[in-house]
Amino acid sequence: MRLALAVASIIVFVVHVVVFYDQFFHRWERHQTAYFEQARTQATNDAEAEELARRGPQIEQIIVTQFGESQVDRCVTCHIAVDDPRFTEHFHPLKTHPYSESLGDLQVEGRWERRHKFSDFGCTICHDGQGRGLEEHYSHGDDHYWPMPLLGYVVHENWNENYKDKLLGTDYMQVKCAQCHTDEGFAGTPHVSRGRELFFKKSCYGCHRIEGLSESTLGPDLTEIGKEFSLEYLWESIDEPRANLATSFMPKFNMTDDEVKSLVIFLKSRRGKNYTETQLDLYRARLEVGDEQDVAEGDAALAEAEDPVAVGERLISERACTACHKLDSVDGKVAPDLSFEGLVRSNDWLMQHFINPRTVVSDSIMPTFRWDHSDFEAMTAYLESRTEAPQVADAAASYREFCARCHGEQGAGDGPIMLYLDPAPRDLTKASFMNSKPMERFKESIRYGVAGTSMPPWEKVLDEQQIDDLLEYVFATFVDQPRRELRERSIPENNPVAMGPESVARGESTYLLRCTGCHGLKADGKGPNSPDIVPRPRNLRNSHFINSVSDRRLLESILYGVQGTAMPPWIDYGLSQNDVGDLLNYIRSLNKGRE
Numbered sequence: 365m366r367l368a369l370a371v372a373s374i375i376v377f378v379v380h381v382v383v384f385y386d387q388f389f390h391r392w393e394r395h396q397t398a399y400f401e402q403a404r405t406q407a408t409n410d411a412e413a414e415e416l417a418r419r420g421p422q423i424e425q426i427i428v429t430q431f432g433e434s435q436v437d438r439c440v441t442c443h444i445a446v447d448d449p450r451f452t453e454h455f456h457p458l459k460t461h462p463y464s465e466s467l468g469d470l471q472v473e474g475r476w477e478r479r480h481k482f483s484d485f486g487c488t489i490c491h492d493g494q495g496r497g498l499e500e501h502y503s504h505g506d507d508h509y510w511p512m513p514l515l516g517y518v519v520h521e522n523w524n525e526n527y528k529d530k531l532l533g534t535d536y537m538q539v540k541c542a543q544c545h546t547d548e549g550f551a552g553t554p555h556v557s558r559g560r561e562l563f564f565k566k567s568c569y570g571c572h573r574i575e576g577l578s579e580s581t582l583g584p585d586l587t588e589i590g591k592e593f594s595l596e597y598l599w600e601s602i603d604e605p606r607a608n609l610a611t612s613f614m615p616k617f618n619m620t621d622d623e624v625k626s627l628v629i630f631l632k633s634r635r636g637k638n639y640t641e642t643q644l645d646l647y648r649a650r651l652e653v654g655d656e657q658d659v660a661e662g663d664a665a666l667a668e669a670e671d672p673v674a675v676g677e678r679l680i681s682e683r684a685c686t687a688c689h690k691l692d693s694v695d696g697k698v699a700p701d702l703s704f705e706g707l708v709r710s711n712d713w714l715m716q717h718f719i720n721p722r723t724v725v726s727d728s729i730m731p732t733f734r735w736d737h738s739d740f741e742a743m744t745a746y747l748e749s750r751t752e753a754p755q756v757a758d759a760a761a762s763y764r765e766f767c768a769r770c771h772g773e774q775g776a777g778d779g780p781i782m783l784y785l786d787p788a789p790r791d792l793t794k795a796s797f798m799n800s801k802p803m804e805r806f807k808e809s810i811r812y813g814v815a816g817t818s819m820p821p822w823e824k825v826l827d828e829q830q831i832d833d834l835l836e837y838v839f840a841t842f843v844d845q846p847r848r849e850l851r852e853r854s855i856p857e858n859n860p861v862a863m864g865p866e867s868v869a870r871g872e873s874t875y876l877l878r879c880t881g882c883h884g885l886k887a888d889g890k891g892p893n894s895p896d897i898v899p900r901p902r903n904l905r906n907s908h909f910i911n912s913v914s915d916r917r918l919l920e921s922i923l924y925g926v927q928g929t930a931m932p933p934w935i936d937y938g939l940s941q942n943d944v945g946d947l948l949n950y951i952r953s954l955n956k957g958r959e
Contacts, residue, residue: 392442392498393421399444399451399458406450423498428486431543432637437486437495439503447482449475466552490540491515511594515539515632523596527603530621531595535629539590542633558623559630566617566627567687570731574634582731583614590632598628611895613729615688615698615784676746679739688730688784690769697780699730700818701769706751708813708820714744726816726906727786727889753825759837762830766822775842777899785818787889788899792838795845797928802850806835816909853924859915861945863952871950874943882930887954897930907955918948 400416407413424444426437445451445458452460461482463469468479480490488495492512497503505513508520516536519528538553548557560577563569569578575587589598600607602624605614619627680702685691688698705714716723718740721730756762764773770789772778777791792798810831813821826834839847861867875887882901884891889903904910910918922944925933934944 390498391500392423395442395457396421396444402454402458403445403448403450426482426486428484428489430484431489435486435488435495437488438498439487439491439493439495440482441498442500442503443487446487447478489543490537491517492540493518511592513594515595519596520594523594524600527596527599530625531599535625536595536632538629539632542630543635553633555626555629556633558626559628559633562619562623562627563630565684565687566619567684567731568627570733571614575636579734580731582729586631586634588636589634591635595628595632598631599624602627613784613786615696615729617687618697672742672745673749674746676742676744679743680746683733683735683743698784699781700820702747702750704750704753704825705747706749707753707824708822709747711744711748714747715740718743724816724908725818726903726908728818729784729786756830759830759833760841762826762834763837763841766825767834770818775838786900787817787902789819791899791928792842793844794928795843797926798839798843799845799847800850800927803835807831810834814909815912816906853920855916855920855923856941857914857916859919859945859948861942861949863949867946867949868953870943871946871948871953874939874947875950878934878937878939879947887951893930899929901930904951905954910951910955915948918951919944922947 400419404413404416407416423438424440426440428435428437440446442457443459443461445454446461449460451458452462454460463476463478470477470479486495487493491514493505493514494502494507494510494512501507502510504518506518506520508522513520516531516533519531523531535555538555541550541553542556545553548560550557563574563577569580571580571583573579573581573585573587593601597608601614602617602619605612605616680686680691685702686694686696688696690696690699690701690703692703709717713724717725717728717730718733719737720732721728722732754765756765768779769781770777770779770785771792772782772789775792777789777793779789782789790797809819810826811821811823813819822831875883876885879887880891881893882891882897883889883904884894884901887904889901891901894901902909919941921931923933923935923939923941925931939947
């Protein structure tokens with residue numbers, strides 16, 4: 365018992381000693397004491413040695429006032445030798461900050477002179493970190509809650525293990541260089557320049573706004589993204605867009621790690637107002653937009669004198685359309701193939717899709733680009749000129765060439781661009797659906813396309829025999845049940861209930877009671893149950909689709925359900941033909957006059 369008490373007493377004593385030592389003998393004091401002792405041994409004269417002898421440990425700080433809000437920098441409390449050239453060979457924290465000609469440092473009569481003096485810039489202006497911290501955990505930004513850890517030196521424990529190693533290195537310092545050095549060709553920020561180039565090359569500008577660079581509002585505003593999110597969040601969001609938001613429709617671009625790194629550094633440098641800009645600078649920049657407009661009008665006039673097809677080809681290349689689309693051998697693996705677009709889309713469709721994609725495909729993720737009308741005309745002219753379809757040997761080759769991109773190699777609706785299409789491509793392996801529809805319906809879908817969706821009309825690419833052969837191939841290869849005779853159903857060709865306010869009101873009541881769980885209160889297919897349903901519920905405000913479908917088809921889908929989907933047969937739940945007729949009138953009323 366006495367031994368146990370003795371051991372416990374010793375442990376308590378040691379703990380108290382450690383606590384007392386940490387409280388009254390800080391690590392930074394030990395660093396400063398070591399510096400003074402070593403510096404005295406290197407003193408060049410007695411006066412310098414006496415000065416160093418008189419100095420004792422104290423908190424050192426720099427208050428930086430020239431770059432926005434004042435910043436308190438206590439980094440030199442530990443890094444006390446940062447500007448002492450005699451400590452270039454020592455270890456941190458007693459090590460001289462390196463000199464760099466690329467950063468503007470100069471040698472004058474054998475001595476280095478810094479372009480970025482610590483008395484003016486401090487440390488966190490360039491490195492990030494927490495300038496007030498006096499313990500490494502806080503000052504370097506290891507603290508989980510500190511949003512700006514030392515760039516390229518610190519990664520948080522909670523960061524994704526797959527990215528930690530990629531977020532270390534001095535290249536990330538370019539983030540802060542770009543706060544002052546904003547010119548695109550600045551030699552000290554190659555990753556920022558390349559990231560800016562990728563922002564346009566990968567068509568990020570089509571969805572995201574960055575003040576002064578792009579104006580789109582389809583995706584989040586990135587003007588201050590570098591101030592709001594960590595390097596790890598940015599890398600993960602580019603590498604796997606759905607990692608942080610499961611419903612994100614941002615494409616997954618197949619970029620190399622080095623490309624992602626450049627884009628991350630560029631985005632991290634987007635912190636709103638740059639240090640070198642003033643409100644007057646911004647005002648003058650906006651005044652100069654008029655001059656840019658004059659230049660743009662001159663370019664447009666020049667374009668009118670050129671062949672529109674040639675202009676369109678150049679614009680499609682310059683505007684990075686292949687960041688998403690396929691065109692000949694270049695494939696962004698996000699959007700449809702444009703290689704023979706002139707055979708599957710009309711002039712009117714192409715123009716309208718350029719001007720506002722969601723007026724022809726309601727749930728298209730293609731951005732609305734704010735380009736000149738003449739640009740759209742030229743690009744349309746070029747795509748219309750693409751009228752040479754690839755030659756195919758048989759139905760299997762036709763499927764691979766024209767169908768697999770959306771419907772998948774095995775017909776399961778999981779082609780490489782499936783994630784970015786809404787409604788999703790049909791799963792051709794679902795026998796319950798494939799064997800419940802007349803063959804003529806499938807032929808019409810291939811021949812004329814499906815309005816309001818990404819399914820194009822193939823009538824100018826495939827002749828009737830090729831369409832028959834393709835369907836035979838699909839049923840023989842992907843549908844694992846023999847086709848059976850369709851059940852006869854008594855369904856009127858036209859809605860049995862006349863359109864009118866009373867019918868629409870009854871239909872709305874039925875809709876709110878029966879349909880909102882899947883199709884949503886707005887009838888846009890985004891009800892509370894929709895995320896768990898494959899394929900997703902139909903968007904009933906997709907006017908191009910709804911207005912292209914006959915009353916009979918809609919009545920049948922509601923009354924008897926859609927096999928292979930979550931749409932149930934409502935006749936089994938008490939709805940009569942007249943009830944469904946009212947519901948159909950309500951759906952039609954949502955799309956009346958909308959094309």
